[in-house]
Amino acid sequence: MVYEASALDSTLAAAAGDDPALLAELRMAFCDSLARQIDLLRRSRCDGNWHVAAMRVKGLAASFQVWPLMVLADEVLASAPGDPVILRKLQAYLDNLSDN
Template identity: 55%
Template sequence: MAVLSNGFDATISAAAGEDAALLAELRAVFIESLERQVDLLSRARCDGNWAVAAQRLKSLGASFNAPTLVALADLALDSAPGDPTVIRKLSQFAGEIPAS
């Protein structure tokens, strides 16, 4: 699976311009936000908390032009709270993102 699209790199490159430090920081913030929301999703046991975490993941994916993340968030929104398949797929996605 292609973890991130070329659109992701283009989006953060456009935001950072020629600033390599900012580019690295944007990538790090994306990964940190992704991991935090996947953790919240994995601990959600009610529909409300599950939906909030899934919506945040979808927004993160849309903001950074990461269509795979948007699709995984949609899968979470269509699933029951605590669905281990969804959590596993999101965790795998997060683990495959290169730090730089």
């Protein structure tokens, strides 16, 4: 499954301007933050922890106007803690971002 990263790239480019080092740093920070939340989701064993991590993913996506990730965050919120399907989707999204 491939996800488009152009919304994130546009938002980061607007923030970084003509500074490629800053752009790379912001992108890495976004990916690191998303990776932490995916890890928390993987370790969640109750509805409360799952919901908090899912809302953090949604907040991260909203902050950077990454609509495909917001849709995934809504799927996380609608799923049960530990749902392997949604965790694979999130990981695929992150892997795609990291590869670009």
